[in-house]
Amino acid sequence: MDFGLHFRSKGLPPGAVYVPSFISSEEEAVLVRHLDAGEWNAELKRRVQHFGYRYDYRARAVTPDACLGPLPEWLSAVADQLVSAGVLDDLPDQVIANEYLPGQGISAHVDCIPCFDERIVSLSLLSQCEMVFQQKQSGEKLAVILDPRTALVMTGAARYQWTHEIPARKSDQVDGMKVERARRISLTFRKVVRTI
Template sequence: MNNVLTNVPSELPPGAVMIPDFVSSRRESELLCWIDDQRWRDDLRRRVQHYGWAYDYRARHVSTDAYIGPLPAELRAECNTLCSTGLFDEEPSQIIVNDYQPGQGITPHIDCVPCFGPVIASLSLGSQCEIVFTKKGNSAKVSWLLEPRSLLVLAGTARFEWLHGIPARKSDPVSGTRKPRKRRVSLTYRTMQFE
């Protein structure tokens, strides 16, 4: 993973890498069609799907008995790529799919440290949206536009010392203007890590 991280733009927190067009437009459509045929959980402000392991949002934890089955074959291609390109040392064992409608976001957070491994990756499908990174313990902030089909990888400092969140709004600043958001679906890939 080190050679991938040498080309990180200075605007991103250290240890973060953005890969544009990680999947093709055709693959994006295939993923969205398959995802929309699955069952959604709607007990949050946004709809979610869990694969591999269920995450307990109230406890902010994954327990050893939260295994819900192997990752579906329909989602494995990107897992294989994450591993074969060296972005992950082992194939992800958990995927959470989030469905964001315009105006929805997610509170700034660091993904559960005792639960998940040293690398987190998130694939954006559908609409663009702005992500905001905030340095833990001070006021340093960095904003970045997540483009459709891009993959954001967080490791090292970006994974453990920077919070990341999506502001809840209906448009984002793009090249000096406001661009309306449409529906965005993210797939977050993680490995499990139990103490």
């Protein structure tokens, strides 16, 4: 993967790439304003918003009636950036926004394999946090601090053979220092390949 950007893969599972400063603080503020002007869904322990397609958490699927329409223009602009930078090959048609308040996280998982194509991109907004990867067969763990405005790309082994999670806690250890979490939003960009 050569995105024509500064990126790093050291300390990450094979197939994962971390792209620092993918968007500016001004672009981040615009995204947060649009999200907060929308309707957050509180059906989970964290608040979420779906765009393009709604993901069914109970069925772990994208159902045929889940289409919500095209991505709004403000998300399409980011999708275009991801493609023009070479981070994604094709325009995504599904985005989920997850809001994490201090103490909230998401359990270890692999994004739905039959639902979405090979490349998943997560864009972090507002606050940093630690993401933990675990190799499904060996149990090996790797962790990365996701800074605001960075993109994390998962493909290949990182996409299919490792789980990823945000541990539910109020602080993280960063360079040996305890760093308190604040409100964080992630935008996950995916391409639907199959509905059931």
